[in-house]
Amino acid sequence: MAEDQVKGRILVVDDEPNARQGLQKLLRHEGYEVRIDADGAAALRTASEFVPDVVVTDLRMPGMDGMELLKRLREQDRDIPVIVATAFGDISSAVAAMRAGADDYITKPIDIDGLVLSIERAMERRSLRIEAENLRRQARDRDGSGLQGLLGTSPAMQNVYRMAKQVSGSRATVLLTGESGTGKGELARAIHALGPRAKEPFIALHCAALAESLLESELFGHEKGSFTGADRQRHGRFEQAHKGTLFLDEIGEISPTLQVKLLRVLQERTFERVGGGESIKVDVRLIAATNRDLAREVREGRFREDLFYRLNVVHIELPPLRLRARDSLLLAEHFLRRFVEENHASIKGFTDRAREKIVRHTWPGNVRELENAIERAVVMCDSDMIGVDHLPFEGAPDVQGGVRIPGATMAEIERHAILATLDAVGGSTARAAEILDLSVRTIQYRLHTYGRR
Numbered sequence: 482m483a484e485d486q487v488k489g490r491i492l493v494v495d496d497e498p499n500a501r502q503g504l505q506k507l508l509r510h511e512g513y514e515v516r517i518d519a520d521g522a523a524a525l526r527t528a529s530e531f532v533p534d535v536v537v538t539d540l541r542m543p544g545m546d547g548m549e550l551l552k553r554l555r556e557q558d559r560d561i562p563v564i565v566a567t568a569f570g571d572i573s574s575a576v577a578a579m580r581a582g583a584d585d586y587i588t589k590p591i592d593i594d595g596l597v598l599s600i601e602r603a604m605e606r607r608s609l610r611i612e613a614e615n616l617r618r619q620a621r622d623r624d625g626s627g628l629q630g631l632l633g634t635s636p637a638m639q640n641v642y643r644m645a646k647q648v649s650g651s652r653a654t655v656l657l658t659g660e661s662g663t664g665k666g667e668l669a670r671a672i673h674a675l676g677p678r679a680k681e682p683f684i685a686l687h688c689a690a691l692a693e694s695l696l697e698s699e700l701f702g703h704e705k706g707s708f709t710g711a712d713r714q715r716h717g718r719f720e721q722a723h724k725g726t727l728f729l730d731e732i733g734e735i736s737p738t739l740q741v742k743l744l745r746v747l748q749e750r751t752f753e754r755v756g757g758g759e760s761i762k763v764d765v766r767l768i769a770a771t772n773r774d775l776a777r778e779v780r781e782g783r784f785r786e787d788l789f790y791r792l793n794v795v796h797i798e799l800p801p802l803r804l805r806a807r808d809s810l811l812l813a814e815h816f817l818r819r820f821v822e823e824n825h826a827s828i829k830g831f832t833d834r835a836r837e838k839i840v841r842h843t844w845p846g847n848v849r850e851l852e853n854a855i856e857r858a859v860v861m862c863d864s865d866m867i868g869v870d871h872l873p874f875e876g877a878p879d880v881q882g883g884v885r886i887p888g889a890t891m892a893e894i895e896r897h898a899i900l901a902t903l904d905a906v907g908g909s910t911a912r913a914a915e916i917l918d919l920s921v922r923t924i925q926y927r928l929h930t931y932g933r934r
Contacts, residue, residue, distance in 0.1 A: 487512065487513065488512040488513050489534040489535065489604055490513070490515075490516075491516075491534065491537060491600065492515075492524060492527055492528060492536045492537070493508070493515060493516070493537050493538075494520070494536065494539060494550065495542070496519050497539070500589075500591075501518075501519065504593075504596075505517050507593045508593075508597075508600075511593075513600075516531050519542075520542055520544050520545060521538075521542060521544060521545025521546065521547070521549060521553070522545050524536070524538065524554075525550070528554060529557060534607070535562045535563075535600050536550075536554060537565075537596070538563065538565055539565075539566050539567075540566065540567045540574050540578060541567070541568075541574075547565050547566075548574075551565070551581055552581070555582055560607055560610055561607075562584040562604065563582070564584055564585045564586065564587060564599055564603060565578045565583045565586045566586070566587050566588070566591060567586060567587075567588060584599075584606070584833075606833035606837065609837065609840060610833070631664060631667055631668060631671055632808065632811050632812050632815055633808040633811065633812070634808065635805035635916075636915060636918040637800040637805050637915060637916050638805060641799060644795070645671055645675065645797065648795045649672045649673075649675035649676035650675075653794045653795050654767045654769070654792055654794045654795070655767075655768045655797060656732075656771070656775070656795070656796050657669060657769070657770040657771075657797050658770070658771055658774075658796065658799070659770075659772065659798055659800070660772055660799075661846070661847065662847030662848055663799040663800070663848060664847075664848050665770040666685065666728065666770070669685070669726070669768045670683060670728075672768060673725070673768070676726075676766075678766055681723075681725030681726070682722050682723075682724075683722075683725055684718050684722035684726070684727050684728070685727075686727070687730045687731060688729055688734050689730075689731040689734040693739065694708075696735065697742070698715070698717065698755050699717060699718055700718055701742070701752050702714070702716045702717030702720055702755065703717075703756050704754050704756040704757040707754075707756020708755070711756070714754070719752060719763050720763060722763075722765045723763050723764060724765075725765070727765050727766070727767050728770070729767065729768070729769045730770045731772070732775075733771040733772075746763075746765075747788075750762055775789050775792075775793070801844070801847055801905075802848055802851065803843045803845075804916050805916070809839050809840055809842070809844065809851060810839060813831065813836075813839050813851060813855055814830075816851065816852050816855035816856065817830070820855060820859040821859060824859055826862070827865055828864075829865045832867065832868045832869070834869045835866075835867050835869050835871070838872055842874055850874075854873055854874060857873050858871040899917065899924060899927055902916055902917055910928075
């Protein structure tokens with residue numbers, strides 16, 4: 482069997498010759514490289530040389546039994562997946578093995594389809610553990626936290642980091658776009674912290690949270706007596722951010738009147754307080770954010786075109802979490818550490834099934850939803866590990882768009898990934914290529930083979 486066709490390495494341990502030879506034949510037919518041993522002592526020697534991805538062992542064997550083998554294997558490799566086989570009437574032994582750290586158990590006579598599914602799940606869980614550790618290591622190697630508190634090692638987030646670092650040293654206006662909860666506010670703070678204004682004020686204002694009259698006063702300040710209740714002069718956010726950075730979140734929500742006044746500040750760097758006539762000059766770096774499509778808002782007459790171009794000097798789009806699923810575990814681990822410390826909890830981590838659930842969820846609320854989910858899980862957890870029942874969301878179904886995992890070929894999975902990503906980014910082959918870490922030419926070639934243009 483060619484090396485690139487091998488699905489994994491399996492070590493089968495059973496004192497019955499027919500049982501172990503039969504499993505070897507069947508598992509080889511399924512695409513695995515298989516070694517067999519008749520006892521635990523021989524299996525330990527084989528494991529040190531063969532380095533299996535999964536060990537399948539009988540529980541009851543002469544000499545070193547399956548329980549002792551499990552213990553000794555874990556001394557060699559604490560993460561090696563072990564599946565134990567037991568007679569139908571001896572389930573209690575299987576339960577004891579699970580408590581001792583076995584990944585799964587199967588009953589004899591062995592159902593080969595059930596065994597293959599168990600092997601695939603065990604290998605997937607180990608891959609998740611390895612990937613989580615790699616992500617943590619990469620983050621530590623970089624600066625311990627990604628980029629100024631932002632986390633993620635996916636190609637899409639690496640591009641965001643690169644652009645943030647490039648733009649941080651300038652005074653150019655930056656427009657951040659992306660769905661709610663993707664971290665636009667955190668990115669704005671990172672850009673400020675990386676630049677020459679880092680020691681100056683960072684002032685943030687959520688434009689959708691205030692009525693138009695209040696928003697104008699918040700932005701530009703007001704003079705004493707300018708309106709009922711204005712009993713003193715007040716400096717607005719522009720003055721507060723002088724020499725620093727002003728972050729305007731949900732910029733697409735401001736009224737046409739305020740759009741005109743904001744445009745003037747960007748053009749002339751001056752403004753007047755509400756009720757005043759004195760022109761006030763400010764030196765402010767502006768970062769704006771929105772979850773709206775401002776280009777479409779311009780076309781439909783709801784947003785000024787000249788203001789859009791003033792804001793859109795540098796555009797950075799934050800990808801949704803569903804398009805960078807491999808970052809979800811890194812973020813979940815980060816939030817877990819934070820909330821464990823805040824709540825003085827004694828939680829050690831996530832179970833393998835909980836990790837699977839986190840990775841497979843589509844996170845419509847993005848990083849904010851994940852953060853809230855982990856906080857609730859920490860509060861509600863009644864053990865030292867967070868399990869699937871502690872996570873307050875439904876798991877993703879096994880079938881998505883006609884693709885069943887496990888059960889689909891790699892070609893089918895790739896086709897689904899490409900087409901689903903293209904749909905999510907509005908058909909942009911460049912964006913899809915960036916997210917999938919492929920070349921644009923590869924995407925275009927695949928579309929041609931799928932009969933799509």
